[in-house]
Amino acid sequence: MAKIPSDATEGSHLNLPDGLTAERLLDAYKTMCLSRALDIRIWTLNRQGKAAIAASAQGHEVAQVATVMATDPTRDHYLIYYRQLTAMLMLGTTPTEMLMQFLARDGEILSAARQFPLHGAHPRVDLFSFSNVVGTQLPQAVGVALADKMKNRDAVTVSFFGDGAASQGDCHEAMNFAGIHELPVVFLCENNRYAISVPLHQQMPVESIASRASAYGIPGVEVDGTDIVASYEAVKEAVDRARSGNGATLVELRVERLLPHTTDDDHTRYRSQEDIERMRDLDPLPITESLLKRHGILDDATDEEFKEWASQAVDDATDASEALPFPQIADMYTGVLEETMGGNSHA
Amino acid sequence: MPEMTLIEAVRETLRTEMRRDPDIFMMGEDIGPRGGVFLASEGFVEEFGEDRVMNSPLAESSIIGIALGAAVNGMRPVAEIQFADFVWPAINQLVGEAARVRYGTNGRKFAPLTVRVPYGGGVRGGLYHSQSIEVLFAHTPGLQVIAPATPWDARGLLRSAIRSNDPVVFLEHKRTYRLVRGEAPDHEYTEPIGKADIKRAGTDATLITYGLMLHYSLQAAEIVAQSDGIETEIVDLRTLRPIDAETILDSVSRTGRALIVQEDTGAVSVSSEVSAIIAAEGFFNLDAPVMRVTPPEIPPMPFSPLQEAEFMPSPEKIADAIRRLTEI
Numbered sequence: 001m002a003k004i005p006s007d008a009t010e011g012s013h014l015n016l017p018d019g020l021t022a023e024r025l026l027d028a029y030k031t032m033c034l035s036r037a038l039d040i041r042i043w044t045l046n047r048q049g050k051a052a053i054a055a056s057a058q059g060h061e062v063a064q065v066a067t068v069m070a071t072d073p074t075r076d077h078y079l080i081y082y083r084q085l086t087a088m089l090m091l092g093t094t095p096t097e098m099l100m101q102f103l104a105r106d107g108e109i110l111s112a113a114r115q116f117p118l119h120g121a122h123p124r125v126d127l128f129s130f131s132n133v134v135g136t137q138l139p140q141a142v143g144v145a146l147a148d149k150m151k152n153r154d155a156v157t158v159s160f161f162g163d164g165a166a167s168q169g170d171c172h173e174a175m176n177f178a179g180i181h182e183l184p185v186v187f188l189c190e191n192n193r194y195a196i197s198v199p200l201h202q203q204m205p206v207e208s209i210a211s212r213a214s215a216y217g218i219p220g221v222e223v224d225g226t227d228i229v230a231s232y233e234a235v236k237e238a239v240d241r242a243r244s245g246n247g248a249t250l251v252e253l254r255v256e257r258l259l260p261h262t263t264d265d266d267h268t269r270y271r272s273q274e275d276i277e278r279m280r281d282l283d284p285l286p287i288t289e290s291l292l293k294r295h296g297i298l299d300d301a302t303d304e305e306f307k308e309w310a311s312q313a314v315d316d317a318t319d320a321s322e323a324l325p326f327p328q329i330a331d332m333y334t335g336v337l338e339e340t341m342g343g344n345s346h347a
Numbered sequence: 348m349p350e351m352t353l354i355e356a357v358r359e360t361l362r363t364e365m366r367r368d369p370d371i372f373m374m375g376e377d378i379g380p381r382g383g384v385f386l387a388s389e390g391f392v393e394e395f396g397e398d399r400v401m402n403s404p405l406a407e408s409s410i411i412g413i414a415l416g417a418a419v420n421g422m423r424p425v426a427e428i429q430f431a432d433f434v435w436p437a438i439n440q441l442v443g444e445a446a447r448v449r450y451g452t453n454g455r456k457f458a459p460l461t462v463r464v465p466y467g468g469g470v471r472g473g474l475y476h477s478q479s480i481e482v483l484f485a486h487t488p489g490l491q492v493i494a495p496a497t498p499w500d501a502r503g504l505l506r507s508a509i510r511s512n513d514p515v516v517f518l519e520h521k522r523t524y525r526l527v528r529g530e531a532p533d534h535e536y537t538e539p540i541g542k543a544d545i546k547r548a549g550t551d552a553t554l555i556t557y558g559l560m561l562h563y564s565l566q567a568a569e570i571v572a573q574s575d576g577i578e579t580e581i582v583d584l585r586t587l588r589p590i591d592a593e594t595i596l597d598s599v600s601r602t603g604r605a606l607i608v609q610e611d612t613g614a615v616s617v618s619s620e621v622s623a624i625i626a627a628e629g630f631f632n633l634d635a636p637v638m639r640v641t642p643p644e645i646p647p648m649p650f651s652p653l654q655e656a657e658f659m660p661s662p663e664k665i666a667d668a669i670r671r672l673t674e675i
Contacts, residue, residue, distance in 0.1 A: 077420070110452070110453075111451055111452055111453050112453035114450060114451060114453065115451050119451065120451060120452045120453065120455070121452035121453075121455040121456045123455065128419075128452065128455075128456060130444050130447065130448055130451055130452070130456075131443060131444050131447075131451075133439060133443055133444075136412065136439060136440065136443065136444050138412075139408065139409040139411075139412025139413050139415075139416065139440065140412050140413070140415055140416035140419075140440075140444070141416060142409070142412075142413050142416060143412065143413035143414060143415055143416020143417040143418070143419075143420070143424075144416040144417065144419065144420040145416075146413060146416070146417050146422075147416070147417040147420035147421055147422045148420065150372065150398065150417075150422065151421065151422075169406075169408060169436070170408055170409065170412060170440075173404070173406040173408055173409035173412070174409060174412070174413075176404060176406070176409075177403070177404060177406075177409055177413060180404070334454075335449055335450055335453060335454045336449065336450050336488050336489050337449065337489065337491070337513045338449070338457065338511075338512045338513055339513075
């Protein structure tokens with residue numbers, strides 16, 4: 001385990017690892033701007049009574065863009081959880097498609113609005129989340145990877161999870177099995193230090209989740225999840241290891257959850273004022289903005305352009321999705337099983 | 348036509364399906380060189396290798412969770428839960444996850460997953476090797492629950508289960524494994540999921556049952572036929588979800604009397620559901636109240652022999668119930 005620093009002094013050339021270019025960094029930052037604008041809009045739509053529930057990705061943006069950049073969406077699998085707005089945008093989901101999830105509109109792409117936002121399966125990339133129960137995706141991800149290994153496919157499975165899920169028995173069982181069979185999985189923990197309100201020291205007696213990796217015979221790495229280059233580098237190494245047949249890795253990206261757990265939570269009940277102040281210094285958006293500007297990758301005009309574009313895209317998506325109807329009642333009866341329709345009193 | 352025990356029927360079906368479809372693999376505790384504690388996969392490692400007959404760690408939740416992940420990624424796993432009593436850690440992955448995959452993704456993902464679960468008592472298994480666990484699964488939309496009682500049905504229905512594109516909980520009664528012998532064809536036939544089967548024709552009463560209790564009920568029907576001339580029709584449910592209401596109601600409409608026999612405790616159970624179906628849709632064909640034979644409401648089931656025997660429905664108890672029902 002090592003903390004990998006990537007920062008450099010002002011004006012110096014940013015040392016980019018293999019596969020990461022200034023263009024990709026700029027594109028990732030643009031997606032982060034979009035994600036932040038959309039995230040703020042979703043919260044507003046909740047307060048307006050239009051979006052029933054939302055879990056914010058604010059604070060997790062760098063971790064998610066870095067992870068997606070290190071993978072190959074044309075062949076890899078993504079088992080996400082509910083805080084993955086940025087990752088979904090990075091994988092090509094449109095803002096309208098995202099808002100249709102939160103507003104439960106007809107034609108919603110993941111689950112036809114049967115499920116909470118960010119649950120279901122994506123039509124264009126192999127991204128899915130079956131459940132709201134944290135940690136269930138970890139053994140499932142291992143099974144997905146097992147199938148790839150059995151079929152000699154060149155695919156990597158990324159299983160996102162949070163520090164809360166790390167306490168589930170499924171987490172232990174999944175990593176144990178992946179270690180035994182050297183499966184091509186990246187266990188990607190976005191550790192934001194809180195399982196809703198329970199702080200890390202009440203969740204585990206050790207300092208880091210990555211330190212558990214040794215128990216499963218796999219490498220574990222703990223990285224500053226606000227550092228886009230270091231995060232990319234760590235995930236890329238894990239993806240390369242998996243793709244070359246050398247098994248799983250546990251990557252722990254340390255992030256901050258800038259908003260309460262969900263729109264139904266109030267973190268001032270359990271976070272101190274000092275903690276809240278401190279976390280604001282770890283907002284990955286200004287950190288990345290500053291990094292890219294220091295190294296001449298981003299200038300003020302482009303930054304302004306990105307933010308205006310994001311704002312316009314979110315306005316357009318809000319109009320487009322709000323204009324759509326809810327799913328029809330009749331649609332709820334279909335597709336329980338392949339052969340039968342639901343709604344039969346004996347079925 | 349070959350005659351075989353029920354465990355042989357399960358084993359031969361697994362073997363022939365594994366030969367037919369390379370996407371099928373098995374996973375469970377001790378199923379490798381040991382062949383499973385009931386020998387359902389005896390000799391399989393030699394034929395199919397350890398990659399397709401995978402010993403799993405002793406961890407039921409991940410047996411189902413991993414099988415589910417493989418199922419949604421192109422495989423057709425057959426997972427074994429060693430004893431039904433051990434299925435509870437896997438409930439979340441089965442009831443919470445697998446059952447909702449198709450519905451929760453609007454059909455984009457589906458799970459061709461078979462979970463074989465040896466269950467049931469009368470084997471001196473005590474509280475943790477005797478349980479009947481069907482109710483929770485039979486209650487769950489998105490699951491199919493099969494409980495065959497004969498080698499013929501075990502073969503035809505296990506084949507259907509493995510070939511189904513949705514999850515199946517396949518319940519094998521442990522006491523029937525070696526106790527029950529019967530004919531089962533070698534050719535690749537299937538029996539339909541969701542169809543009950545009339546195992547004995549009769550005119551005086553309909554007895555609805557499944558699993559081991561089918562055999563006790565058949566014995567009971569012979570007892571009352573000889574002692575009282577009562578002819579009992581026996582409906583073997585075979586599938587507990589979806590339940591074949593049509594066959595039940597058709598039989599009850601001809602006999603006017605219904606007795607439901609199950610080894611599981613009665614409150615909020617399969618027999619409750621069958622009673623409700625008959626009450627709602629067969630009421631005007633009834634000549635007597637619906638009657639049930641179920642064990643006492645204590646945790647199934649005591650280890651000591653006299654208490655275990657008292658707990659289990661028996662051919663004699665079932666015969667008494669048939670007599671009482673037909674006297675009304």
